[in-house]
């Protein structure tokens with residue numbers, strides 16, 4: 001695996017590869033890699049000729065200082081994992097490389113409705129920060145395919161919207177959520193939980209699954225109210241638990257359909273904010 005710290009060096013390497021018709025896959029991450037990230041690398045290796053992974057903890061997308069300061073970092077181990085996974089290129093830029101001047105952080109993106117709900121509502125400015133870094137990385141790497149995790153469902157829709165506004169075609173591939181045996185969605189933030197807390201955190205997926213199984217049988221509002229009471233008893237502080245249309249995240253009150261919807265949750269456990277979702281496929 002070749003490691004690049006400077007965009008110019010990476011670009012000249014990729015330019016010559018692209019001239020030879022090589023299909024480039026890109027997996028953006030914030031590091032502290034786990035099997036979920038590695039499954040994206042595996043997908044990219046399967047579907048493209050050259051896989052680029054980036055590790056950059058993007059301060060501007062954190063709306064909470066503590067969340068940023070405590071975000072886990074394990075670059076040495078990440079490099080080993082990426083090498084084992086057969087990743088071709090790691091882009092490891094500095095803050096200055098991504099944001100060379102103050103003006104480069106000022107751009108505003110038209111995200112619209114997606115910025116007003118769920119993660120957008122509870123994390124003001126978050127998706128603006130995500131768009132800033134993703135646009136910058138896409139301009140540097142110019143991938144053919146972009147691999148994203150369904151774990152960040154709303155982020156996938158935001159990035160798809162961003163790409164639709166660019167003048168370049170990039171295929172977005174959304175990869176399914178990798179989970180611990182307990183059902184807990186893998187996340188770098190899980191490193192901030194001890195074993196007991198991780199067991200409790202698995203209740204999020206159990207709750208989503210139970211709601212999914214009861215949709216159409218019981219009223220969603222009742223399912224949601226009961227679930228929040230149970231989660232609060234276990235020590236969670238729930239930001240949201242919502243049912244939405246999977247194609248556009250329009251929030252819905254209830255459904256008698258068993259497809260084309262997604263149930264999404266965000267909750268704090270021990271000051272660690274966790275998100276998860278289950279998709280009921282189109």
Ligand code: AMP
Nearest residue numbers: 029030031036148149151152177178186
């Ligand atoms: P992050 O490092 O958290 O920014 O995540 C980088 C990418 O990995 C994003 O596209 C995430 O959605 C994806 N990802 C994170 N957790 C998982 C998981 N448990 N399973 C699959 N993909 C994931």
